Amino acid sequence: MLKKDLYSKLFAGVDESRHGLDNEVFTIVVSPLAKDAERYLISKNTRINSKDKDKILWIPLQERDYRYALVNRSHYKKYGQHQLIKEITRELVASIKPEYNEIELYIDGDLTSKQRGAIKREVAKVAYIKYPEIGVHSIAKRRNKENKFETNYLLVTADSLANFLSRNYSPKELQEGEISRNRVLFN
Numbered sequence: 001m002l003k004k005d006l007y008s009k010l011f012a013g014v015d016e017s018r019h020g021l022d023n024e025v026f027t028i029v030v031s032p033l034a035k036d037a038e039r040y041l042i043s044k045n046t047r048i049n050s051k052d053k054d055k056i057l058w059i060p061l062q063e064r065d066y067r068y069a070l071v072n073r074s075h076y077k078k079y080g081q082h083q084l085i086k087e088i089t090r091e092l093v094a095s096i097k098p099e100y101n102e103i104e105l106y107i108d109g110d111l112t113s114k115q116r117g118a119i120k121r122e123v124a125k126v127a128y129i130k131y132p133e134i135g136v137h138s139i140a141k142r143r144n145k146e147n148k149f150e151t152n153y154l155l156v157t158a159d160s161l162a163n164f165l166s167r168n169y170s171p172k173e174l175q176e177g178e179i180s181r182n183r184v185l186f187n
Helices: 053-061 073-079 081-096 111-128 153-168 171-176 178-183
Strands: 009-016 026-029 039-042 065-071 103-110 134-139 149-154
Touching: 009 065, 009 081, 009 153, 026 081, 026 103, 026 134, 026 153, 053 178, 065 081, 065 153, 065 171, 065 178, 073 171, 081 103, 081 111, 103 153, 149 153, 171 178
Parallel strands: 009 103, 103 134
Antiparallel strands: 009 026, 026 065, 039 149
């Protein structure tokens, strides 16, 4: 699906479903298409959604790869909220097994430069990509003067997927069901 010989850089969006609640779903959506990472402004939280959301969401995912991981309260206790994003991002990237020379990660939320650096170091270890060739960008859903906020297609898709999985599948189905082939085990 993701043909490395056509592209040298991989782009990825990382988002979560429930912001610290139990049985949270973290997702990563990856694409070699630079247009998926272009930032734009929107006036409201736009999810890929409709009455037929089951089919609508899977259309963009046919051309991109994705994984998800379940996180519960014990993970938050073990790692803490800020450490958890580093750990989960590393595991999600490792599961993709990127064979690219560069990767740009777009993570939903506020990350300090220290946190972004820690994520880069962890991703460099599992993706075998040189540290300078890894970009980590945090995009918080914060409105600007025009009452709009910044996002990109990868984050919209990752957000939509996380929301869809957490609302439509039980934790057991996410762990054992048909959808679980894209699940990343996280301890």
